[in-house]
Amino acid sequence: MKKSLVASGVAALIIAVASVGVVQAQKESSKDKKKVIFVAAEHATFKQSATAGVSMAVLWGDPDKGAHGTFTKFAPGYDAGIHTHTNDVWVVVIKGAYLYKDDQGEKRVGPGDFIRVPGGHKHWSGGDKTEGALFYEEGSGKFDLIPAK
DSSP states (O other), X not given: OHHHHHXXXXXXXXXXXXXXXXXXXXXXXXXXXXXXXXXXXXXXXXXXXXXXXXXXEEEEEOTXXXXXXXXXXXXXXXXXXXXXXXXXXXXXXXXXXXXXXXXXXEEXXXXXXXXXXOTTOOEEEEEBTTTBEEEEEEESSOOOOEXXX
């Protein structure tokens, strides 16, 4: 009986110490997540993406590796073609219009409008023919554009 009480006490102590270690590790890894990020779209540093007609300013994360937030610009008349993305994508338009089309119809997503495109959902997107589009884009994982067949 004494041995089982001692063993239980040791096990509880190990769990408590491990828990403190996990909490400390979580605090260390979340330090950057607790920083305030402010970027004015008009002063963001945009870089041309591999896709002609698209430029991005990374605000947080890394769109090539995982979850991220960017300001993205579509040039006037940009046509992404019919495609999917592996991960969910959230878009809030700031200026111009993000044009969207799927089996349910067409949407003109204008300033202040929001659209969520689930990963794997086949759709077409592009920029307004005159203004293009400037939008905040957030992805739940790495950004990709997979042409639909």
